Amino acid sequence: MPSETKEALREAPAPAMDDTRPVSQPKASLRVLLVEDDANDAELVIRALQDAGFETTHQVADTREAFTLQIHKAPYDVILADYSLPQWQGLESIDVLREQGLDIPVILVTGSLGEVRAVECIKRGAADYVLKDHLTRLPLIVRSALEERRLRQEHRRAQEELLRSNRDLEQFAYVASHDLQEPLRMVAIFTQMLAERFRGKLDEESERYMGFVVEGATRMQGMIEDLLTFSRLGRGGIQRAAIDCEEVLRKALGNLAGAIQESGATVSHQPLPVVVADAALLLQLLQNLIGNAIKFRSAEPPKIDVSACQEAHEWVFAVRDNGIGISPEYAESIFVIFRRLHTRQEYPGNGLGLAICKKVVEQHGGRIWVESQPGEGSTFKFSLPRHPSASESEGDRGEEA
Numbered sequence: 327m328p329s330e331t332k333e334a335l336r337e338a339p340a341p342a343m344d345d346t347r348p349v350s351q352p353k354a355s356l357r358v359l360l361v362e363d364d365a366n367d368a369e370l371v372i373r374a375l376q377d378a379g380f381e382t383t384h385q386v387a388d389t390r391e392a393f394t395l396q397i398h399k400a401p402y403d404v405i406l407a408d409y410s411l412p413q414w415q416g417l418e419s420i421d422v423l424r425e426q427g428l429d430i431p432v433i434l435v436t437g438s439l440g441e442v443r444a445v446e447c448i449k450r451g452a453a454d455y456v457l458k459d460h461l462t463r464l465p466l467i468v469r470s471a472l473e474e475r476r477l478r479q480e481h482r483r484a485q486e487e488l489l490r491s492n493r494d495l496e497q498f499a500y501v502a503s504h505d506l507q508e509p510l511r512m513v514a515i516f517t518q519m520l521a522e523r524f525r526g527k528l529d530e531e532s533e534r535y536m537g538f539v540v541e542g543a544t545r546m547q548g549m550i551e552d553l554l555t556f557s558r559l560g561r562g563g564i565q566r567a568a569i570d571c572e573e574v575l576r577k578a579l580g581n582l583a584g585a586i587q588e589s590g591a592t593v594s595h596q597p598l599p600v601v602v603a604d605a606a607l608l609l610q611l612l613q614n615l616i617g618n619a620i621k622f623r624s625a626e627p628p629k630i631d632v633s634a635c636q637e638a639h640e641w642v643f644a645v646r647d648n649g650i651g652i653s654p655e656y657a658e659s660i661f662v663i664f665r666r667l668h669t670r671q672e673y674p675g676n677g678l679g680l681a682i683c684k685k686v687v688e689q690h691g692g693r694i695w696v697e698s699q700p701g702e703g704s705t706f707k708f709s710l711p712r713h714p715s716a717s718e719s720e721g722d723r724g725e726e727a
C-alpha cells in the first residue's frame with residue numbers, strides 16, 4: 327500500500343466499531359497468529375477484530391522458536407506482532423516468514439512507535455502498524471493488508487502463467503520448426519527438380535507459377551531455419567562470464583567487415599564496460615544492431631556510434647545511426663518475430679534480427695527499445711543489469727569513460 331494511503335487511513339476519523347461491519351455481510355473468518363506476551367493485549371486485539379465482523383481463530387507465539395514452529399501449523403491470514411517483546415523483536419517475524427518463503431502480512435500492534443521507526447518497519451516489509459490505543463483502526467488495516475496480499479498472489483499467478491505459456495510456445499516453436507525442416511526440404515528439392523525438368527516446356531503462365539512455388543518453398547525454408555535459430559537461442563541456459571564489451575564490439579565489426587567496407591560505414595565507440603553476460607549472445611546482439619544500422623542506411627554513408635552509460639542498477643547501451651529512421655508507431659512492433667516494415671526487394675531480411683536482440687536482452691534481465699524519427703536516424707538502446715560480482719571491473723571502466 328502506498329504510504330500516502332496508509333497516512334490517509336491513519337488520519338481518517340476512527341470509525342465507530344459498528345461502521346466497519348456492514349449488516350448484510352457474512353462474517354469473514356480470519357486465522358490470526360499473535361506475536362504477543364501480554365494476554366490482556368491479545369484479548370483486546372482479538373475483540374477489536376471480532377467486533378468488526380471477523381470470525382477469528384488465533385494462536386499466540388512469543389519467541390522466535392515458537393513462531394517458527396507455529397507458522398507451519400496453520401495457514402494463517404495475518405500476523406499481528408507486538409513491536410518489542412521481552413525475548414524477541416516482533417518485527418523479526420518478517421525475516422522468519424521471508425526465510426520460510428511464506429507470504430503472510432505482518433501488522434505491528436504496538437504501544438508506541440515513532441514516525442522514523444514506523445517507516446523503517448514498512449520498508450522492512452511490515453504491511454502496516456497500529457497503536458494499541460487505536461485498535462478501532464485494526465480491522466480496516468487488516469482488510470487492506472488482506473486485499474494487498476490477494477492482489478500480490480493474483481499478480482504472481484499471472485506471472486507464473488505467462489512464464490508457463492511462454493515456455494510452451496517456445497517448445498512448440500522449437501518442435502514445429504525442427505520437425506518441419508525435413509518435409510520442407512523435400513518439397514524445396516523436388517519442386518526445384520521439377521522446375522529444372524520442365525524448363526522451356528511449360529507455357530509462360532505455368533513457368534511463372536512454378537517460379538512462385540520454388541521461391542515460396544525456399545523462403546519458407548529460410549523462415550523455418552530462422553525460427554529454429556530463434557527458439558534455440560539460450561536454450562539450456564546462458565553462459566555468464568565477465569566480458570569486455572570492447573572486445574565483443576571488435577569481433578562484431580570483424581564479422582561485418584564486408585558490409586562496412588561496401589557501404590563506406592564509419593563506426594565509432596565510446597569506452598565500453600566489462601559486463602557479466604553471455605559473450606556469444608552479446609556478440610549476436612551488437613552485430614544485429616550494427617548490421618541493421620548499415621542495412622537501413624539513407625543516401626549518406628552510414629555513421630554509427632556505440633556507447634554505454636552507467637545508471638544506478640544497469641548499463642544502458644546505445645547504437646546510434648544516421649539511417650532512414652523509424653516512425654514511432656512501429657517502435658514496439660519491429661521487435662516481434664518476422665515483423666518487417668519493408669519488402670525484401672527494398673531491404674533483404676526475414677524480420678528476425680530484432681526479435682533475437684530482444685530475446686537476448688531479456689534473457690539477461692534487461693530491456694531494449696528504439697528512439698527514432700523517419701529520416702533522422704535511429705538509436706537502439708538496451709539495458710543490462712550490473713552484476714554485483716562484476717561491479718569492481720565495471721566501476722573501473724565506468725570511471726575511464
Ligand code: ADP
Nearest residue numbers: 618619622651660666667675676677678679680
Ligand atoms: P530485418 O532486418 O530482417 O528486416 P529486423 O528484425 O532486424 O529484421 O528488423 C525489423 C524491422 O525494423 C526492419 O525491417 C526495419 O524496418 C526496422 N529496422 C531495424 N533496424 C533499423 C534501423 N537501424 N534503422 C531503420 N529501421 C530499422
